[in-house]
Amino acid sequence: MAVTEALRIVDEDETGINNAFRDDVLRGLSEAQKAVPARWFYDERGSELFEQITQVEEYYPTRAETEILKKRGEEFRTAIGKGRAVVEFGSGSSVKTPLLLSAIDPAAYVPIDISGDFLCAAADQLSAKFPHLPVHPVEADFTRPVTMPTAIASMARLGFFPGSTIGNMVPRTAVDMLRDMRATLEDGSPEDTPPMLLIGMDRIKDAAILEAAYDDAAGVTAAFNLNLVTRINRELDGTIPENALKHRAIWNDEVARVEMHLEATRDIAFTVCERRFTMAKGETIHTENSHKYSRRSATALLLASGWSPITCWTDSDKRFMVMLAEASALRSAP
Structure with missing residues (x-):
């Protein structure tokens, strides 16, 4: 099945400059501690370099998460069920995303990424591996609520957020983003089937291992x-x-x-x-x-964001965890 044309949700000025990118950079460079949000790493070249990072010896998270996805496929299938639309926040890698798609037999795949060129290339690769799977790419900033393609309006949704990208955000921002992800997944979805979220989180470990992973x-x-x-x-x-x-x-x-x-x-x-x-x-x-998270701090983060953890899987070395959560029913009191 062919990839649909990417739905593009990007705020640009008349010259083609991404307004959010410009504003974040100018604001960040004006602060006492200069800073630029990590999401702006991912132009086409940045996305290519990150794929290379996942292959270097010191960078263990991708290998650890891939091990979980390879070994726990049947458990994913049982816990998640068949027929959901998989909405991936960030274009899928050529390794991890197919493992999940093969395990749970989804009804559709919706990759969301801020880098249009990388998004389309990743969508084409996934479509070639799963020719009968409808693929609906969306070019957008997934850290904010995103309008879903009408083609998945009747489908239950599973959000997929691998790679420990959640760790890029300070807790306040992480909570905001996880709430926005919930809003994205609930956009037009069946009311009787709460969205689910499968998320990767890196675990706290020895400082030398951690620093080497980010300075290969x-x-x-x-x-x-x-x-x-x-x-x-x-x-x-x-x-x-x-x-x-x-x-x-x-x-x-x-x-x-x-x-x-x-x-x-x-x-x-x-x-x-x-x-x-x-x-x-x-x-x-x-x-x-x-x-980096412990099981307890990861659970607290999800609960604060409107997600109820269901289960947690770790790799054999217990360096990394993948958690499955379901959108919580809204409550007016503890």
Whole structure:
């Protein structure tokens, strides 16, 4: 079955600049601790680099999550059931998504991604592997409520959010996004079948393992981090000197997260959208968080977001977990 034309929900100005990207960058570079939200890593090149990261020796999350998806297929099928529309928040990889689709026999597949080119390529790959599965790609920012294709209006939904991307958000933002995901999945869905969510979360572990996973010896993660600067320079008329910035990955134990930064190796001045910025040597742009969870903290996060955990699976080394949850009935009191 052919892939339908991508539904495009992107806010652009008359010159084609993504307004949300521009606003986030200008706001973030103006703050005392400069920062850019991690979702803007994923232009086409950034998405390609992240796929490379998943293959490096130090980066265990993809291998661990893939192990769970390979070994627990029958359990997924029993817990989730057949015939749901799988709505994936972020274009599926060539490895993990087919494992889930094969296990649960879905009625349709809806990948949502902010990178249109990568989205279409991923949708085409999935359609080739599952020629009888309707595929309805949506180009949009999945951190906000997204209008679902009318083709899945009568279908029960399963949200799929693999890869521990939830860890990129601070708790407040993570709760907001999980609530928005619930709203997206409930958009036009059958009232008698609550949406479900299958989500990957990385677990807390030794700091050395965590820092190595985000600063691989081959430098792929460093290239991924610096590609954000390349994108800013290309799309927002930036003049940031890439050769004056270096990649850093730091474990912050107090808040249980790995932080990625771009650190200035000398004093620099640059413009973005004709606005001038400066950075002193040693100053950083905070580009990503990767929060790590215990089973208890993951459960608390889901409950705060309107999701009731059903079950949890871990890999053989207990480094990673995949949790299944169902949209909670709204309550007026504890």
